[in-house]
Each structure stands twice: as structure tokens, then as C-alpha cells.
Amino acid sequence: MKFSANINTFNACADRYVLSGYGERLDSDALIRAATQVPDLTGVELVGMWHVNDNNVEQLRRQLADVNLAVTCITPDIWASSKWGWGSFTSPDPAIRADAIREVQKSMGWAKQMNCDIVDLWFGQDGYDYPMQGDYQTAWDRIIEGTIACAEYMPDINLVIEYKPKEPRTHCYISTVGKTLLLIDKVNKPNVGAMIDVGHTLQAYEDAAESAALLDYFGKKLMYMHFNDNWRLWDDDMTAGSVHTIELLELLYWLDHIGYDGWYALDIFPYREDGIRAATESIKWIQGLYGLLDKIGRDNITSAIEQGDAMQVSSLVRTALLGNS
Amino acid sequence: MKFSANINTFNACADRYVLSGYGERLDSDALIRAATQVPDLTGVELVGMWHVNDNNVEQLRRQLADVNLAVTCITPDIWASSKWGWGSFTSPDPAIRADAIREVQKSMGWAKQMNCDIVDLWFGQDGYDYPMQGDYQTAWDRIIEGTIACAEYMPDINLVIEYKPKEPRTHCYISTVGKTLLLIDKVNKPNVGAMIDVGHTLQAYEDAAESAALLDYFGKKLMYMHFNDNWRLWDDDMTAGSVHTIELLELLYWLDHIGYDGWYALDIFPYREDGIRAATESIKWIQGLYGLLDKIGRDNITSAIEQGDAMQVSSLVRTALLGNS
Amino acid sequence: MKFSANINTFNACADRYVLSGYGERLDSDALIRAATQVPDLTGVELVGMWHVNDNNVEQLRRQLADVNLAVTCITPDIWASSKWGWGSFTSPDPAIRADAIREVQKSMGWAKQMNCDIVDLWFGQDGYDYPMQGDYQTAWDRIIEGTIACAEYMPDINLVIEYKPKEPRTHCYISTVGKTLLLIDKVNKPNVGAMIDVGHTLQAYEDAAESAALLDYFGKKLMYMHFNDNWRLWDDDMTAGSVHTIELLELLYWLDHIGYDGWYALDIFPYREDGIRAATESIKWIQGLYGLLDKIGRDNITSAIEQGDAMQVSSLVRTALLGNS
Amino acid sequence: MKFSANINTFNACADRYVLSGYGERLDSDALIRAATQVPDLTGVELVGMWHVNDNNVEQLRRQLADVNLAVTCITPDIWASSKWGWGSFTSPDPAIRADAIREVQKSMGWAKQMNCDIVDLWFGQDGYDYPMQGDYQTAWDRIIEGTIACAEYMPDINLVIEYKPKEPRTHCYISTVGKTLLLIDKVNKPNVGAMIDVGHTLQAYEDAAESAALLDYFGKKLMYMHFNDNWRLWDDDMTAGSVHTIELLELLYWLDHIGYDGWYALDIFPYREDGIRAATESIKWIQGLYGLLDKIGRDNITSAIEQGDAMQVSSLVRTALLGNS
Secondary structure, eight states: EEEEEEEEGGGGOOOOTTTOOOSSSOOOOHHHHHTSSSSTEEEEEEEBTTTTTTHHHHHHHHHHHTTOOOEEEOOOOOSSSSTTTTOOOOSSSSHHHHHHHHHHHHHHHHHHHHHEEEEOOOOTTEEETTTTTOOOOHHHHHHHHHHHHHHHHOTTTEEEEEEEEEEESSESSSSSSSHHEEEEHHOOTTEEEEEEEEEHHHHHHHHHHHHHHHHHHTSSSSEEEEEEEEEEESOOOOOOSSSSSHHHHHHHHHHHTTTTEEEEEEEEOOOSOOOHHHHHHHHHHHHHHHHHHHHHHHHHHHHHHHOOOHHHHHHHHHHHHHHHO | OOOEEEGGGGGGOOEEEEEEEOSSSHHHHHHHHHHHHHHTEEEEEEETTTBBOOOTTTHHHHHHHHHOEEEEEEEEOOSSGGGGOOSSSOSOOOOOOOOHHHHHHHHHHHHTTTTTTEEEETTTTSSSSSSSOOHHHHHHHHHHHHHHHHHOOOOEEEEEEEOSSSSSSEEESSOOOHHHHHHHHHHOOOOOEEEEEHHHHHHHTHHHHHHHHHHHHTTTTEEEEEEEEEEEEHHHHHTTTTSSSSHHHHHHHHHHHHHHEEEEEEEEOOSOOHHHHHHHHHHHHHHHHHHHHHOOOOOHHHHHHHHHHHHHHHHHHHHHHHHHO | EEEEEEEEGGSSSOSOOOOOOSSSSOOHHHHHHHHHHTTTTTEEEETTTTBOTTTHHHHHHHHHTTTEEEEEEEESSSSSGGGTTTTTTOSSSSSHHEEEEHHHHHEEEEETTTTEEEEEOEEEEEESSTTTTTHHHHHHHHHHHHHHHHHHOTTEEEEEOOOSOSSSSEEESSHHHHHHHHHHHOOTTTEEEEEHHHHHHHTTTOOOOHHHHHHHHTTEEEEEEEEOOOOSSSSBBBTTTTHHHHHHHHHHHHHHHHHHSSSSEEEEOOSSSOOHHHHHHHHHHHHHHHHHHHHOOOOHHHHHHTTOOOHHHHHHHHHHHOOOO | OOOEEEEEGGGOOOOSSTTOOSOOOOHHHHHHHHHHTTTTEEEEEEBBBBTBBTTTTHHHHHHHHHTOOEEEEEOOSSSSSSSGGGGGOOSSSSHHHHHHHHHHHHHHHHHHHOOOOOEOOOOSSSSESTOOOOOHHHHHHHHHHHHHHHHHHOOTTTEEEESSSOOOSSSSSSHHHHHHOOOOHOOOOOEEEEEEEHHHHHHOOOHHHHHHHHHHHHHSSSEEEEEOOOOOSSOOBOOSSSOOOOHHHHHHHHHHHTTTTTTTOOOOOOOOHHHHHHHHHHHHHHHHHHHHHHHOHHHHHHHHHHHOOOOHHHHHHHHHHHOOO
């Protein structure tokens, strides 16, 4: 497993009440220094325009290479200012739609320059807030059209759709694994796939393992992973494994089972926690649970799943975790 | 609008605590008499084996014709006994899978004999209850295979997938509108489409109007409608319009907008209410809200949606509903 | 009914993604001008330190009086900066606890100077984020102690507890109507009561009408009301009546029934909407639904509730709203 | 820890679709034999009238004593037939209210005869289904009055209120820990306390540990425990520890911390699982996690909680569970 983290993990996290953030705001140098202090972290995610731009891309590339941090994903910023508030790819304003596509393409270019082959397409502002507000079919036309325009721009950079049921809109158009696969199918480009953000699956009442299995089933479309946890009703962006232990174990089993070989990236918001400790704990939970798969024996799990025998799984996991047989 | 109701609407509804039901158990004759007492109800849904079988199909057809009730949908029973508890189309036991397919095919035959062109495919028992229990990819293989076998059996009978996130399993495989469209696409038969059960969309944090628009968008796949309401977290099967007034209005607007011309069927469980009153109220709410669309003016709604102007929609609906401008 | 609104209704609303807000940031003068443009709005809420402080309290009082706006509630800021991130009244740091109490007391003083008798106690930061993090019993000791200290400071100013299940913490200690009444009982001061924020009740799977009835039942403790709406799972702070029409109608019936004579205040976050329109729509929905109570006849509602006859209620409301009998 | 289980654990569980149950229906003798096969199970719960009545109480007492099974709790049946559908203690019909009280009193008598000091008061049918249906204040009058009548009937038998947010009603009146404590306070009898059903707390977005701490805080009112698990949105009644591992660990820590010395009872519905295996797994998870508290060191947990240091807790738990430091 190769571990990455959004570089913002180490910065002050803000919410709608504490807009200035709960901790100290750091510059990029300090964020990178923080990243190097997390054991086994060998990659970082960047946000386009926030961390990387035309002027600093080469310098940043060297700076990260010097500390042996790969860039694993770049996320274009098409959601973090008022401009995008009424949509990016689905904005009613054609000029904003064009700008959104351009932002994605710029991030694709920076990704290429930094030897990163993943760009995250998160349509956070593309949705609706009220009943009778969404123009549902037009929205899909525009998302499909925009995604094709991006995919064709640079075929060797992979676009990974990051679905999410809600927030910042009360309803996002690309909200579930099913809709994500429909979009991928319509776009029909080899460089368009999906990522799973574990917290988003919980919010959607999906089981992340099932969603990974489905993305694999429909043409090996799982290209990236975001780990975090929450209390199932909101994207709390807590440390990985902090609430849903068994489901995380199941996810790790299935990622192995389908031959996922991408990054294990963290997307957490440690509002009140130290970012370095939060990232470290997240990685250690993932590593520890991954190790548990060996202890249990993958074949034993496979066999119990084939029989759908929940009590056998319970016994296997419990014995390995707690030692009481 | 043509209204139908599941004939069980008029029977005693049971839950896991009151297994004998909250009201009086009626025979089919009494259920049909009850249905005739609901104004504007011109169709009924039947459950295969419960109400219709090889012996009574012709008699029942005549009996319903005599009171001018059409059969609008037959639902095969592949979920209501212990036999199906570990799955119907996805059962680990090939004999049970074959039986499930046969049950669907029998219902297709009865539908044909009764001039009904809709058979409901509800995979209630096909899912999982515990983490690490589901055999996700195998399940999809089996659902696809079984659905094809049914579709090919009688091409002039439409199979409508009724998706639902959970219950009776804690997780059903065919849980969302997105997964339903993926299944329809894989099966790829003209006589396989979808129904929307409003309560299931609420439970899935879908907006029923959006789901209808999507089923239309991906090839005109909306073939049937189940109306009911709930408190958004569980399939409470309450009367239509009792909780989510505005969302029901939006749904009616979109059904019109996409040219839906199928049945407006009720799927309610009036546990403690009189079934005739519950069905009557449900129909009257739908009719009343449908009438409101005229009062508002569909073009006014269309225009507000194109602009995504939620406050304009609010003003239009409020003025029409409450009269204060 | 007397209507008020948080003065921030008219300012740019921010979320954790768009920290600079979706609209234009306005100064207090502009916010007040905006408030005067909302029909039937005769009061405003202020946040301590944000809008009112020792230096401007007298000037602000005159400024609002000049435009006939009453101050209906002051909310001390004990949640909007990093300082309060680990709790206000429950902070592990006694100095921060003392500061929090002082902030509340300052707001009580300003309220008095502005002829306002309501100060809002919202313990947004007093809770926990992770399992095994909360020090539950100590937290209650501190909340009780702090509330008593505030209540005794100025007995003619009412403190209204604003409960909320979560956000910004994943779990807030004072989360439900039940816990609020327990706190009020322990504190046992005549000037400590509760407010209901409609959105918070939805988030708690409470029915706001039931919560109002309970606050009345346990000693007439309902002193203030916040109106807004959401999709039941998160505090979306949408305009009043936009989603839960019937439940709002029920709430208005019960407020009348228990003789509530306080303010009908708006607490909405119109992120992407114009604040003046959003406030106007909210008030008009409340007024329109209130008017509907006359049309239905309060006695008819009372009688249907006494019989628990949901279908009778359905018929009454539908006929009044939609005209089809 | 002393373990008990509802004797129905071993019987066929039914839901609203499979009314005849998923397994084999057993008589009482067979249920008792099954109970004896669960390691470390030394008690059982009975339902009044289902398992125990005036005619068999003495025989059943001897039968259980012979196999060393204590009766730990009797639950009066005031919810499992149509008669109670519109409420038990809150029924609009005074005759039904009187009957409900009588049923509870009968169960208290049987409990006494069987050396059991706990009777479960679960008001499952006392609530409402629709908006504008509940007669909220009258309901509380009746619940208080009825509970007092029961408490006074036999002061040496403890009545434990089992709160639950919903099901079978969409809203139950006694829904949260806060309302439960309000009821206990109003009733004000030493033999009226509460039980926590873990699944009900999850459904209420409570943390069971916090609810236990509160019941202790407000006068040592926690008298009984029901263990099970679910997916947080519905009372799925799964085996203990199957989903929420860390939260169960926290609960066990707090039960110890507050000196809980009652039964650790299972209330699970193993619809498709073998009851003996399901009970065995549940007990072993509780035992294993309880053992983990020793491994971690209770003082270490106490200290981390006092500091609210979630990352320290994460590290302690992870190291003990997974061994990677």
C-alpha cells in the first residue's frame, strides 16, 4: 500500500462557524514539512490554484521530489469561491462552464508536469438546494459534455469522478456509485474512471466495499481511494477507522480482491486535532487492519462470503482482533 | 391520470410486532369490494400466488372486469416466505434461483391473461445484512442472468425493476436509481424498465422527480409509479402527500414534463387507518396537487427551474397554495 | 405574530468550502437597510461582538429604533473562533470557561440596554467529535454551573437554551428537547428557558410541534422560536416552509394552542439566495399557513387530534389547501 | 458480567414481509434447551403471556432453575396485538389503558414469583404516525399516571423504561434518554428507572456510553442493558459488536466506570442466523472487548478522556486491538 494525504490535512481546518480555522494557517513550505513527518506517507494531493499554478509548478515539483513525496492527485478548484456557487460544469452561465472546464484542463497540465496521472473531478457545486430547483436533464447534458471536453484534452491523464450525495449543495447531481458509473458509461473514455471517498459512501448508505466491487465489475473503473470516516449521516471527515472498523476491514479485503493497485490517500479534516497525528493514526489503522487480513486468512474470508455466513465472519474477525475463541 | 392501488391496501397490515395485523383479514372478494368504494380508482395490483394463480386467473379476471377494475401490475412473490430469505435471484442455491425465475414467469403469464403488461421485479431479499457478508459481484451476475431469462420468456410483458435501499435486508443490491439503470443497461431488453416507489426514493435521499427525470433521460425507462410517503428514513408507506407536499408537486410536474402516461398506483400500508379512506386521501392529494400545476402555470415552473430560482418557485407555489401574494 | 430575523440573513453566507461567502459582505448599516425592506419584519437578532459591543450599543439602539426594528435576541459569540473550539462552558481550560460566561454576561448587558429580554445560549462547541472522547458527566457539571452563573447575573434577562444535535461538533451535549428540559430543571431559575430552532428538531427526528408542546408541558419553558427548514438530516437552514409544509402548519397550530406569544424569528442561511427575498418568502409562508388554521377551523383540528384521526386531519388540510373535497 | 438473552432469540424471527418467520417456530421447552447451549448465558428474558402466565409460572420457574437459568426481566405484552395498535398507556380508550396497566402488573407479579426484579416498560405503540396526529400533552399525562399506578402496585419490582425513537409507530413518545429521565423524574418512584437498548440509542443518534453516563448522572437510573447493533438508521437488532466496535468498547468502559452491576442482556433478532450462534457471537464480542479494557488500562482511557484527546484514544485502542504501534 502506498499512502498519500491531501496537503491541507496539515493546515487549519475551517467550518461555517469558524471561518478562520481551528488551528494555525501554514504556507506550502510548512505543509510539506509537516507531510514529511508522517511515517509511511510517500505522496500528497494538491489543489489547483491553491498550491500549484503555472508559476510554481516546476519549483514545487522539485521541492516535493527532494523530500521524496510524489504528487498523487490534483484537484482543480471549481467549488471554493462564490463564482462557482451556482454550479461549475452545470452553471446556467456558459462562460462559467467554459471556465470550469479550463480549470480542470489546467490541473491536468500541472499533473502531467508533476508526473501525476490522476485529476479529481468533484462536482460539489453542481446540484440543487430546494425542491423544484434542479434542471435535472440539462445538468446531465452539461456534465457529460464538460467531462468529455476534459478527457479529450489530455488522454494520458486520468479523471476520477468523486461522487458525494450532498454538501455544499443539499443535493449533488453525481451523488452515488450508480450515477457515477452511468456518467462514466456515457462519457465513454478510457481515461475517465472513479474514486471512492469512504465518507461519501457512508453518507450515501453505501458499503464502500460493495461500491469498490461494483466499480470493478463495470469495467475496472476504480482508480483512486480517499480514506476517512464519519458517523454515517454527514461527511465529518474523521480519521480512518475511528468509527467503522469492520467496514474498513471489508473494504481493504475487497481492494485486494479486485487487484486495486492505486494510492491509499487520506482526505480528512482534523479540525481540532493535530494533522500529523491524525494522518499517522489513519495510516496505522489501515496498516493494522490490512495486517489482520493475513492473520484471518483471505481464503477464510472468501469462503465465508461465498456462503453468506455472517456468523462465521464474525467469529473469524473477532478471534483475530480480540483473541477469544 | 389513471389510479390504481395494491389490493392489499384494503387488508389488515402487519408489522414485525403485530404479526396478525392491525385490522381485519379479508378475502379477495372483500378486497375487491373495498377497492370499488374508492373514488377514481380504476385499477388494482395483485401479488402472484397470494391473489392470482393458475386456477383462479380467469375467474378473477372476469370478477375485476365486472366492477371495471383493470389489473395494472402483478408482483411475483419471491420474498414473502422463509424459502426466499437468503435471496431469490441471488440465492446461493441454484434450485431457489430457478424457482424464483419460474415465479416471475408465472406472474408474467397471469399478467398476459389479465391484459396487464406490467410485472414488478422487487428484489427485497437479494442483499445482505452484515458487513463482510455480501458476495457483491456474483450477486450482480445472478440478477442480470435471471432478469434476462425472465425478459426473454415473454417479450410483450414489461418487467419493472422496483429498487429499494433496504428492508427486509439491511442492504438490498438494487438500491438506487443509478444501480437500476446500470442493471437495465446490462440486461438490455426493451421490456425491462423501472418503476419509482416514492418512499424508496425518500429513503435513498433521492428526489423522486430527479429520479424520474433520470429514468427518462437514460432511454425512457420509467414504466410505472408507486405513490406513498414517509419520514425519509424508513419505508413507512404512509398516504401520498402526507409529509412531503412540495416534493410530490415537483414529481407530478416532472411526470407530465417527461410525458409519463402510465398508472399512478398507490403502495401504502395503512396499518391503523381504514384502507378505503387512506386510498381516497392519497388519490385526492395527488389530484389536488396536479390541479395546482394548472393554477401555477407549468410554463412558470419551467422558467423558474431553468433559472434555478428557488425563491421564485417558492413564491409561485405559495401563492397558488395559500393565496397570499 | 411578530417577525424577526438574524441580521446575518442579509449578509454573505459562508460554508467550509466557500469561506469568503457566496455573496457580498455588508457592513451593519447595509444589513439594517436590508432588514427594513422585508415586509412585516419588525425585529432583528444580533450576535454579540459581531454587531454589538460596548462602544456601539447606544448608537445601534438608536439606529434600529429609527427604523422601527426591535432587538429580539442577542446571541453571545462563544463558538465562532478557534478559542472556543474545544468547548465554551465545558472547555477543559477554566480560563476559557470563565471567558465564555463573561461573554454571555456581556450580551445580557447589551440586551438590557437595547430593551431586549432574550439572550440565546447555544453550546455549539460543547460536545465531542470521536467515540471515547467526551467527558460526559463533567461536561454537565460545567454547563449547569455556567448557566447558573449567567442566570444569576441579570435575573430580568431570559436565557434561552438553543439545543442542536450536532455541528460544529459531531455530537453536541445539549442535543434534544429532553436534555434541554433536564438542564433547565437542574439550573432551576425562572429566567432560564428554551428556544426551538425548527431545523434542529428535524435533525433530531423530533416533530417541532411535539417539542413545543413538551416545553410547555414542563413548566411553560418555550420562550423563543427560530424558523427555518431542511431535508431532515442536516441543518441546511433553508427558508421556512420550503420542505415540511404540514409539519410547519402543525407547529403553528400548537404555538397558538399553548399560548406562545414570543417572536417568530428566522434563522436561515440563504447561501445562494437573496436575503431579502428569502426572509420575505419565509414570513409569507408562515403567515399563509397561519391563515390556513382559520380556514380549517382550530376546533376541527383539535377534535381530529383528540381522536388521533390522521385521515380526518388529511382531509381537513387538503380541502383547505387544495380545494378538492 | 452476567449474560442474559430474550428467549425469542432462539425462535424464528418474522418481519412484515415474512410473517411466518425465517426459521422454525419452537415451543418453550425447545427455546430453553437452545438457551442452555450458549456458553456463559445464565439468564433469560420472558415476554408476559407469550411465555409466562398464571398457569405455568411455577412450572416454568422450576424448569429454568433446573438448567440454572435466571429470569432477568419480564416484558409485558402491551404492543403485540391489534388491541394495542392505537396505544397502550396512551390509548384514547380508558378501558384499554386500564388493561395495559393490568398487563404490566401481572408481569410484575410473575417476576416476583420467579425471583426477577426487573419488568420492562416499552411503550412501542404509544406514539403517532402522521403529522398533526399526536395529542402530545395528554399522552404524557397518561404515561405518567399509568407508570405511577404500576410502580405503586409492587414497590420491590423495578420498572425499567425502554425508550425508542420509532417502530412500530413512526414516532414513539418516549423516544430518547432525555425524555426518559423527564418521565422518571415526574413519576418519582424509587422503583422506576431506565434500560438502555444499544440499538435504540444508535437510532436516536445517541452514543450509548453518553446515555449511560447521563442516566447515572441523574440519580443512578440505569437498571438494565439490552445489547445489539444496527446500521444507525433502523433497529436492525443485529449481533452485538457487528458494526460499531469502538462505540461498544466505550460503552463497556462507562458501564464499569459508573459501577453498573446489572445484567448484560441480548435483544437481537437473528432473522436469518442461527440463534445459538448469534447469541454466542454477541457474548464473545462483549467479553473480548471487555478484556481489551484491561489490556489498554482503564486509567489510560480515563486520562485521555479527561484531556478530550481523540488521537490518544485512537492510538491506545489501535495498539491494543491490532498490535501495531
